[in-house]
Amino acid sequence: MDKEISQAVISRLPRYLRYLGDLKDRNVERISSSELSVLMKVTASQIRQDLNNFGGFGQQGYGYNVDFLYSEISKILGLEHQYNFIIIGAGNLGKALGGYLNFEKRGFIFKGMFDKDPSLIGTEVRGVKVMSMEELPGFIRSGNIDIAVLTIPKEGAVLVAKVLVENGIKAIWNFAHVDLDVPENVQVENVHLSDSLMKLSYNISSYDQTKK
Amino acid sequence: MDKEISQAVISRLPRYLRYLGDLKDRNVERISSSELSVLMKVTASQIRQDLNNFGGFGQQGYGYNVDFLYSEISKILGLEHQYNFIIIGAGNLGKALGGYLNFEKRGFIFKGMFDKDPSLIGTEVRGVKVMSMEELPGFIRSGNIDIAVLTIPKEGAVLVAKVLVENGIKAIWNFAHVDLDVPENVQVENVHLSDSLMKLSYNISSYDQTKK
């Protein structure tokens, strides 16, 4: 019986990976939880506890081997897989994400792009042609697509999500400003930019008030 | 002595605001915490507790007035202010954010854009000209700029953040894939897109494994 890992822990793993990647680049071979805790400004205890959710990656008296830990966390995050993704919505944000080369390095392969606007259909982003929405269901089914990136206004998002789910998508990276209601076999990760901006707004005005 | 409001609560406020906005659009006048809890799929208890951090906005036997609650949460989030923002990095993501009209509605005013690439300088995004990095310090100082949006690669981000802080920026909305170290009077909100994508990756492969 595997115990469930909390999302709080998962959310921290990419950050560990980032710092370990930096250490790798600087040819650091080993690191202790307390050294890492200084770099990352978290407690050493939390680092150890987080890692021990997945097994003992360190060695007493030595610490953690940077390369080994990096690759273990990569595995945990599923980054040894390749995932094919498509982008729905060829606006600026869609184009920005499609053009972002680093995703490719992590095993996320950009396979297709869709939009309902006829003037965008046929244009290209990084060698990938924008297709019409009519072509979407067939493309998912035949192209072994895992992830759909939703970069369309919230009005259309719910309906499009329905189509995605019906055609067997595994996951949705949702930038539309609406909560999607999907079956539990479909993973959703929301990026609500305006929520993030409002949090910033809160922190600005809250700081201004305490200062005053 | 005001007790500190936890970031967990703050993070939920924009979502409340979103649902309340939808209710407003549908001309719903009042709503109870339990009705809202069904819509939002959270406990009614949490809603009441969250709101009561800031004061009693509801009325016994009546519930919450939608318009009133909407405007109260807006105030809490500091959305009655206007904030001027600039974007550093005129790549696709920067252009996407600059072109996003909804921010304007919330009181975030797009004032300037900067890039180090000479071929981009002089181009326009929604009527705003891209300027050179040399012009940045003066622009912040003279233009009453509150927020800087950082959409540049991580290599340059730390240095640019330093410049921003030195010239009196209040807040940084950081899309660069690096943690910024700034004084406590500067608010930072991170949007690490690859972290988010990795979380999605984890959830896909973790679901695949339990299913197997």
Place this chain on the structure above:
DNA sequence: CGCTAATTGACAATATTTTAACACAAGATG
């Protein structure tokens, strides 16, 4: 090859966050 210092992994102790329970005010009903 054995001793010392370092450092993990496990677990106990705190702290925080979420959920539940409930007394009671406000409004509705007849």
Place this chain on the structure above:
DNA sequence: CATCTTGTGTTAAAATATTGTCAATTAGCG
């Protein structure tokens, strides 16, 4: 105008998450 229902605000309990501590183990060194 008495009674009943609704639904808040608040306090208490439960569940999660974080931090501190320490025995056990190992690397490094003489």
